Amino acid sequence: MGIKLFVTDLDGTLLNNNNVVSDKNISAIKEAIAAGVIVTFATGRMYSSALKYAQQINIDVPIITYNGALIKSTSSKIYHEDFIExxxxxxxxxxxxxxxxxxxxxxxxxxxxxxxxxxxxxxxxxxxxxxxxxxxxxxxxxxxxxxxxxxxxxxxxxxxxxxxxxxxxxxxxxxxxxxxxxxxxxxxxxxxxxxKPTVSKANALQILAKHFNIPIAEVMAIGDANNDLPMLHAAGKSVAMGNAADDIKAVCDYTVSSNEDDGVAEAIYTYILN
Structure with a gap:
């Protein structure tokens, strides 16, 4: 049983401290996709702010934005929305x-x-x-x-x-x-x-897993911050970044290098493509 859906946070995780996706992270993501893994983002960022990174990597998948309030693909198809009243x-x-x-x-x-x-x-x-x-x-x-x-x-x-x-x-x-x-x-x-209280990265992750008919056991999530915690708890396998706080690392199955040292690529190569 391998990982079929890989969900990564952006800030402090996929992005380095200059808000850039490294070449190594891009290469790892493309190799995972070539191996049949669906790779997407889960971020607190607005859709317009996250979209450019999906376009840079050239993925057309539903991306989780606003911490789960909006799931929308790079081709503008809406999968889920839950806005504040x-x-x-x-x-x-x-x-x-x-x-x-x-x-x-x-x-x-x-x-x-x-x-x-x-x-x-x-x-x-x-x-x-x-x-x-x-x-x-x-x-x-x-x-x-x-x-x-x-x-x-x-x-x-x-x-x-x-x-x-x-x-x-x-x-x-x-x-x-x-x-x-x-x-x-x-x-x-x-x-x-x-x-909204009904919004979380965890709920969005579960919506995507159901959409793609992927068991939660075959979903991996990676993150570094408090807003990632629900998603890390919900995923079948969870990865903490090296720059994450100790309480984040404590709930995760694995810990990798920091966002400055291509931790996402390390997670993909070590736990998905090994």
């Missing part, structure tokens, strides 16, 4: 505005900022896309097809944590108010992903 988007924006929490809204695969700050610039650079500053009042009206919202804190794009407990304190406060409406997940330093 419009009134909940407005409620969260209006709650955050007086607190000064910097919140982005991803609506119709465009990203909107309350204002254009250094955090917006850094997010554009990381995501490889251009956003739109619209003001808090207009932000609360960007409610159509919202795959996720995103808190960007002072810790984002810093070499060290300025306020170590900031993200946890935001999540603790806001989780009580929106407990049945939204989930809040730390994806990387300074970022808190906001999604």
């Amino acid at each position: 419009p009134d909940v988007v407005t409620e969260l924006v209006n709650y955050c505005a007086p607190k000064g929490w910097y919140l982005l809204v991803a609506s119709n695969d465009e990203v909107y900022f309350p204002d254009y700050t250094e955090r917006a610039v850094n997010y554009e650079k990381t995501a490889g896309l251009k956003g739109f500053p619209v003001g808090w009042d207009n932000l609360s009206q960007k409610t159509e097809n919202v795959g996720k919202m995103l808190f960007v804190t002072e810790n984002f794009c810093q070499n060290k944590l300025i306020l170590p407990s900031l993200e946890d304190s935001i999540i603790e406060e806001i989780s009580h108010k929106f407990a049945d409406k939204l989930n809040f997940v730390k994806s990387k330093q300074g970022l808190i992903e906001v999604i």
